[in-house]
């Protein structure tokens with residue numbers, strides 16, 4: 001069960017996966033399964049090959065039924081695919097062992113039969129013990145022994161698929177189903193483990209080769225390292241490999257840790273001579289190792305409502321333990337030396353400047369924190385984590401707690417990452433008798449979870465919809481807005497993402513702006529009645545230019561587009577389209593181009609390393625900071641690798657996002673594949689991002705006058721945190737494919 005729009009976006013992800021390493025191999029001789037007979041309903045007699053389905057409708061296999069003119073039906077439906085299985089498939093196969101029936105993905109559960117014989121099942125139906133479990137992200141590839149009597153060679157066969165759609169879209173989708181014969185080669189899969197960064201600009205990637213079949217496979221692994229700038233081979237290595245049945249082996253491969261390095265892994269199987277290839281841009285580090293001396297990394301302003309509870313963790317990196325000295329802390333607030341935490345009650349309206357001195361044995365950092373007590377929250381864009389891009393609807397209390405622990409233990413909190421936001425999937429199917437919302441069995445103690453987060457200086461975020469149900473089919477807030485807001489306050493919630501979803505059914509046919517605004521106004525007023533500060537995140541995908549009216553809803557952020565996925569197409573489409581909304585962003589109200597797609601993502605149980613290249617990830621983080629976008633990490637925090645941590649812990653890059661002025665960058669140059677974005681900063685300097693949207697390296701010579709800068713006294717590369725030139729009128733650079741150069745210019 002998932003929102004329909006996600007599925008469309010994920011289709012791209014699937015294509016990319018096919019092109020690179022998640023490929024499901026398909027042998028030369030395949031028979032495509034394009035058409036089927038189709039009926040909604042359920043009768044196990046429909047599995048039988050002899051059943052007469054002449055009166056059934058026709059359906060294309062590979063697209064959800066809603067996209068083919070069928071109604072938005074949820075429940076059981078059957079596909080009956082008629083196919084002649086030619087014996088030539090078997091004859092031409094080298095291994096000759098098994099027939100593969102590849103059905104791509106199924107929304108949401110399937111049980112598949114060949115001529116009445118059950119050959120596989122993925123997911124579980126509502127009637128099954130344990131209840132309904134959607135497995136739409138899993139690829140269905142069912143194997144039948146070549147000598148199985150169920151296969152009728154050279155005759156009509158019926159592959160019957162009993163599908164259950166639990167919500168959203170339904171059917172066989174996200175790929176073209178086929179049948180073919182398996183080769184031993186198909187049992188081989190590779191997986192890369194996280195890169196280890198070694199001294200002397202070296203790095204190591206381990207490649208895990210697995211033989212998933214019950215037969216021995218041998219072949220050759222060819223590893224090649226190419227310098228993308230001059231296309232020269234830097235090194236090559238060949239290794240002979242034999243994998244016994246159901247075994248795996250790991251190979252550690254080293255390469256230079258530099259920008260512009262491509263890695264190619266090729267496995268050629270001996271019997272068929274077939275080759276599988278994975279290629280990737282090698283991860284490389286740009287953020288220098290942090291200083292051991294204390295450095296303050298937090299935003300310089302904090303917005304609170306007078307009288308609200310305050311929890312504010314001082315974000316500082318360096319060698320712990322620290323000693324803090326705070327001066328001018330307003331009355332009502334106290335400081336916990338041990339935790340570096342300001343807590344208490346927000347002072348009466350006014351601006352308070354707190355002097356902060358942080359020291360350790362190696363040095364001292366000084367900062368001024370301006371506490372602005374008044375009407376506005378989120379004076380800089382919220383930073384934190386959200387469960388959606390990794391856990392999807394499988395989020396649980398344990399996953400949230402371990403994400404919070406990772407936020408602390410991996411030092412992200414020292415850079416200002418503080419919100420821990422539960423997205424969809426926490427709600428119980430029914431409310432209490434009195435109408436109160438309750439969490440499902442995955443969240444046994446919401447109030448306890450809130451306290452757990454607060455004790456560590458983290459903030460607690462939650463998710464709902466103004467409709468009857470959320471996008472994932474969970475309980476929404478319709479007609480219970482006041483009650484839900486009260487419950488959130490009781491649980492200690494600091495952030496609400498309010499997602500339109502099924503509310504569109506409530507206003508179907510009403511195209512007025514007011515109809516779109518109404519649910520957000522209602523919840524705005526209910527949140528305002530709570531005695532705590534709750535950041536309000538409007539999620540309605542940019543309908544009716546929400547950036548023009550999000551502030552009237554007291555929105556602190558508003559999504560400007562549909563959901564993001566971890567592909568260049570998605571990142572490019574969303575990030576670079578933020579061109580007409582800059583004027584509306586600023587302290588307390590931010591354009592939200594959706595969450596970060598770095599690290600291990602997957603919207604459910606099967607997580608994968610983001611499909612973005614390292615260049616694209618630098619672009620992602622740079623562009624989001626230039627856009628003053630909310631920064632919400634969307635990955636499995638326990639599996640954060642050193643590359644991703646390095647990407648997320650650059651104090652100078654984050655400082656662009658958290659700059660007190662809160663001006664969103666504007667695109668001042670858009671020439672062929674180069675875009676130059678400029679963001680004014682509170683100290684009078686400017687950030688410049690030069691982005692290369694081309695598929696190859698591009699050289700660029702930026703005349704600073706073109707971006708309204710007469711002269712730069714200092715040009716600083718913020719990723720590398722070093723000054724690269726002085727007193728200049730131009731910047732000359734060479735930018736990697738889909739990459740960026742990010743500078744801070746002091747005039």
Ligand code: GLA
Pocket residue numbers: 003006388423424470471472499539562563
């Ligand atoms: C919508 C939102 C996503 C996520 C899901 C949850 O698609 O845009 O960010 O919250 O709903 O179902």
